[in-house]
Amino acid sequence: MLHIVNKSPYERNALESCLRLALPGAALLLIEDGVYAATRGNVAEPRLREAMQRMDIYALRPDLEARGMAGRVIQGVKLVDYDGFVDLVCERPNCQSWL
Amino acid sequence: MSEFENDAGGESAGRIKKFMFVNRKAPYGTIYALEGLEVVLIAAAFDQDVSLAFVDDGVYQLAKGQQTKALEIKNFSPAYRALEGYDVEKLYAERESLEARGLAAEDLIVPVEVLSSTELAELMAVQDVVISS
Amino acid sequence: MGLELSGRTYDTDEEGYLQNLSDWSEEVANLIARQEDIDMTPNHWEVVNFLREYYTEYQIAPAIRVLTKAIGKKLGPEKGNNKYLYELFPYGPAKQACKIAGLPKPTGCV
Numbered sequence: 001m002l003h004i005v006n007k008s009p010y011e012r013n014a015l016e017s018c019l020r021l022a023l024p025g026a027a028l029l030l031i032e033d034g035v036y037a038a039t040r041g042n043v044a045e046p047r048l049r050e051a052m053q054r055m056d057i058y059a060l061r062p063d064l065e066a067r068g069m070a071g072r073v074i075q076g077v078k079l080v081d082y083d084g085f086v087d088l089v090c091e092r093p094n095c096q097s098w099l
Numbered sequence: 100m101s102e103f104e105n106d107a108g109g110e111s112a113g114r115i116k117k118f119m120f121v122n123r124k125a126p127y128g129t130i131y132a133l134e135g136l137e138v139v140l141i142a143a144a145f146d147q148d149v150s151l152a153f154v155d156d157g158v159y160q161l162a163k164g165q166q167t168k169a170l171e172i173k174n175f176s177p178a179y180r181a182l183e184g185y186d187v188e189k190l191y192a193e194r195e196s197l198e199a200r201g202l203a204a205e206d207l208i209v210p211v212e213v214l215s216s217t218e219l220a221e222l223m224a225v226q227d228v229v230i231s232s
Numbered sequence: 233m234g235l236e237l238s239g240r241t242y243d244t245d246e247e248g249y250l251q252n253l254s255d256w257s258e259e260v261a262n263l264i265a266r267q268e269d270i271d272m273t274p275n276h277w278e279v280v281n282f283l284r285e286y287y288t289e290y291q292i293a294p295a296i297r298v299l300t301k302a303i304g305k306k307l308g309p310e311k312g313n314n315k316y317l318y319e320l321f322p323y324g325p326a327k328q329a330c331k332i333a334g335l336p337k338p339t340g341c342v
Binding site for chain 1: 121123124131154155193195216217219220221223224226227228229231232
């Protein structure tokens, strides 16, 4: 399963619910405002670091760059471009977009 | 979603797929719940293996005793009771979401199977398609 | 769009479904039926009334498959089948009977 979260952790509980319902070995891709969760010092950092122990966490680089956040990414979060996004979707048997 | 395309007209085109609709929004503040319900009713017409999960504020969609008359909008909660007639019989609610809102299965308008986060996560993982709203 | 009956206009959508559920009456139903080229018999009324009860209970107009099954359950297998319902409502029981019953178009009927 590839989980996709596109909302800021300050605005919605999508990330929190996603992490609660993601099995070990699943992947998480942060896009759009969801990328703020991948930055150092944000409210979701502890949860994200904890989740990193059991799943792969990715963030979409163009969305980080657009928001001036490319230099603030938490270590261990993997950055992907649009091609990488497509690869992630194709590699996994199913995906879920958390609105 | 890539499976969709692979299967279009392919040898497995007739295979019944497992669709899970995950409802995470309360009923009247936004259009998500109503639109999600309509999508479920449409999907049910295609003889697929359809299940519904209610998570977060989505559990409020099933609260008993909804009265929308004063809002002058339709109370669509009775439609969840019609799902059985559409052969949609697998309804799940996440225990953590219910408990966090002071709700229990008997507060809901339809019978649901109450699952832990882990049980629900395992069920999600085996779906062909998961649609969240 | 609308229907004219006894000097009153009833709003309908572009396909002729009543806009307001509360505008429905047997007279309005008869008028819609005439426009659909249907002579209302007791068998037609039985289906139309069934649909209205279904809507009151569930707040949705049922898909044809669901309607057929529910009618079979209530009125018996000789009525709960496509042949019987299409003879009554040749352009589709869900579409025509729902329109006559004053309900919205069934969800999933394109």
